[in-house]
Amino acid sequence: MADDSATIELSHSELREVAGYAAACAHPALAIFDRERPDDERPRAAIDAALSFATGAARSRRLRDCAWAAARAAQETRDAGLVAASEAARAAVAAAGAAFLHPLARATQVKHILAAAAHAARAFEVSTADDPAIGANQIAQSRILATPVVVDVLKRYPRAPLGGGRVGELMRQLDALLR
Template identity: 55%
Template sequence: MTPKADAIELSEAELRDVTSFAAACARTALGFFEEAHPSDLRPREAIEAAEAFAGGGRRGAALRTTAWAAHRAARETASPAAQDAARAAAHAAGSAYLHPLADAHQVKHVLGAAAHAARALELAGGDDCAVGEREVERARRDAPPGVRTALSKLPPAPAGGGRMGELMRRLDLTLRG
């Protein structure tokens, strides 16, 4: 049986910072999805919903709806870069629902969009790991204070997840450093 995670305090400002960061990261990869599927707006709508919340909007049903729609878009494309771009968008919209629990899996709500965006850029760059590492460094530089604060309340990113998981753990370590 998995032990129950402790509750943590998350301010609305921290949630908005996390969501703003996630949306900005997802936006860096959006073009890979839109190039493959120019008439499919689901990932764009997820990012826009995340940006609306980050900018002071309500945390309502549109965030959840667009997040799930972007996840479906990821499953429906054959392009690996487009898949990760759509997953980044889905994580951006879902980041507003970071649970106030000290659980390592909550780190995915904070950094999932950044890691998937970095992986999309890597894949589009010929699976060049240096591309992903540069994106992780850019994300580290651009992370607002609320991202670091939220991460400080959580355990380190969990193991697993393949290359995307590696990128997430790398970003997690650099933001906590």
């Protein structure tokens, strides 16, 4: 485990792999968002931007703008009482944010790797009356999606941070499974 002041070796291709993983984890939750807001493309655009980066596009202002737009969609759905849709949109935000993983040995950076999966799992839980078995199943699916490169990158960082409510718990569960 790295200490908090150290930097981590992180290649551009590894960063792309992490972004692709985050997008793959967030994508299934789009169905939850789309049920509530079928005409709102902001979370889908954020995931698409992450996938574009993962497959060779530049880490650009567009990626950041899509993440901010999806964050607004998450807030709007939360304000409307649509918690599952909000969590799905947050998964999309996290997918776009994965492209901004920093090579700093801080536990908070693990969120860039695992938050998309944790928010997607929470979206599925909330959409099924808070059934933790559904979240556990989604975390298991996210484990399967993790490539050896993603696991290797994750292991360079400290373990996922404490806190964060249920999403934090899900993130720590996935972190433990992947290590």
